[in-house]
Amino acid sequence: MLTAHWLYGMSGCLIVALGLRTALLHAVLLQRLIGINVMGAGVFLMLIAVAYRGPGVAPDPVPHALVLTGIVVAVSATALALALGRRLSAEQDDE
Amino acid sequence: MNTTALLALDALLVFSLLSLAVAALATHDARRSVILFMAFGLVLAVAWGRLMAPDVALAEAAIGAGLSGALLLAAVHEQPRRALSGDSRPGHNRAHSSFKVALEWAVTLLCVAVAGVLAWALAAAFDRTPKDVLAQAVSDNLAASGVSNPVTAVLLNFRAYDTLLELAVLLTAVLGIMAMGPERRGYRAAGPVFDGLVGWLVPVLILMAGYLLWVGAHAPGGAFQAGATLAAAGVVLRLAGQRSAGLPPWRLLHLTVAAGVVMFLAVGLSLLALGRPFLGYPPAWAGALILLIETAAMLAIAATLVLAFLGGRPAESHLNFSKEKRQC
Numbered sequence: 001m002l003t004a005h006w007l008y009g010m011s012g013c014l015i016v017a018l019g020l021r022t023a024l025l026h027a028v029l030l031q032r033l034i035g036i037n038v039m040g041a042g043v044f045l046m047l048i049a050v051a052y053r054g055p056g057v058a059p060d061p062v063p064h065a066l067v068l069t070g071i072v073v074a075v076s077a078t079a080l081a082l083a084l085g086r087r088l089s090a091e092q093d094d095e
Numbered sequence: 096m097n098t099t100a101l102l103a104l105d106a107l108l109v110f111s112l113l114s115l116a117v118a119a120l121a122t123h124d125a126r127r128s129v130i131l132f133m134a135f136g137l138v139l140a141v142a143w144g145r146l147m148a149p150d151v152a153l154a155e156a157a158i159g160a161g162l163s164g165a166l167l168l169a170a171v172h173e174q175p176r177r178a179l180s181g182d183s184r185p186g187h188n189r190a191h192s193s194f195k196v197a198l199e200w201a202v203t204l205l206c207v208a209v210a211g212v213l214a215w216a217l218a219a220a221f222d223r224t225p226k227d228v229l230a231q232a233v234s235d236n237l238a239a240s241g242v243s244n245p246v247t248a249v250l251l252n253f254r255a256y257d258t259l260l261e262l263a264v265l266l267t268a269v270l271g272i273m274a275m276g277p278e279r280r281g282y283r284a285a286g287p288v289f290d291g292l293v294g295w296l297v298p299v300l301i302l303m304a305g306y307l308l309w310v311g312a313h314a315p316g317g318a319f320q321a322g323a324t325l326a327a328a329g330v331v332l333r334l335a336g337q338r339s340a341g342l343p344p345w346r347l348l349h350l351t352v353a354a355g356v357v358m359f360l361a362v363g364l365s366l367l368a369l370g371r372p373f374l375g376y377p378p379a380w381a382g383a384l385i386l387l388i389e390t391a392a393m394l395a396i397a398a399t400l401v402l403a404f405l406g407g408r409p410a411e412s413h414l415n416f417s418k419e420k421r422q423c
């Protein structure tokens with residue numbers, strides 16, 4: 001039975017598209033960032049689905065390590081973007 | 096578990112994920128959006144557990160849902176009202192409304208196309224019988240890696256270069272954050288109930304971080320999960336009004352933030368001096384070297400995430416008088 005990785009992988013594709021749409025269209029920085037984070041989650045779903053080998057079978061650890069790295073990089077990028085946004089709005093308030 | 100029950104669980108998880116993602120992205124209320132995103136992260140952590148990725152599940156619950164949520168909520172709290180409501184410029188919408196609708200449709204079509212291409216690529220990847228070259232190489236060499244958790248072996252041994260560069264990315268991000276300006280305003284001292292909670296929550300979090308670090312060698316866990324747990328202790332302290340947020344004194348702060356990269360390079364260069372390849376651990380020493388690097392990486396990751404939550408450079412005086420009691 002190999003339906004699980006299809007289910008998760010394909011919903012990962014959908015989630016990437018949903019996040020991308022918000023990241024491109026939303027007017028507010030914060031929600032754009034949430035869109036980018038949701039997009040990342042979709043990519044992680046695709047990677048973990050590729051690593052999955054069925055119930056009770058050891059999965060491929062290499063995509064798992066990639067996703068672990070990705071989660072940490074995503075949070076630091078989000079924090080940097082928020083700091084940039086905060087500085088930007090402070091500059092605009094000064095004007 | 097029989098396959099029907101498993102399929103029902105899968106359907107439920109995927110349905111929850113998709114609806115939470117749509118709900119988090121569709122709302123115009125930033126606070127609601129962040130909270131729905133946190134719920135999305137938690138369901139995602141359950142999905143990682145279901146797909147037999149417990150290491151990722153731990154990191155997702157601690158970082159993806161927990162710390163990202165705390166960061167974003169702090170940003171919502173700080174944003175001026177007008178920035179949250181989005182289109183607030185009067186007269187701006189009406190003039191361009193037909194252009195805007197066309198743009199929205201074009202972007203939506205682009206996103207549908209992206210989803211289609213990704214699905215096509217993924218289907219092609221699924222159709223090929225998995226050769227598992229890398230997975231096979233990992234399991235063949237696991238005995239020589241110094242640890243028995245394959246994910247830790249990949250992160251700290253087989254692909255140690257990647258993790259070194261990842262820590263460099265984290266360092267760059269945190270230096271950027273500190274260069275952006277001072278930290279955001281502090282929080283008031285906590286009430287007695289929260290104070291009581293902090294009293295036992297922080298020691299438990301520190302203990303848990305130590306456990307996760309140690310157990311990562313042979314079971315789900317490791318420097319990332321441990322660092323995130325330690326950072327959670329700092330965030331809790333900060334929310335309770337402790338200005339230092341558990342960070343080390345100012346003169347040690349930069350060293351702590353760089354500790355992961357420094358330790359990685361020190362180990363790599365020492366091995367090079369001893370005539371081995373860069374980060375090519377001798378099998379007998381691999382376990383100890385990995386623990387050494389992971390300990391430094393945990394401290395660096397924790398300090399980085401706490402600074403990310405502070406949103407800027409902490410005031411020097413807050414860190415140097417960390418013995419000082421909370422202002423009451």
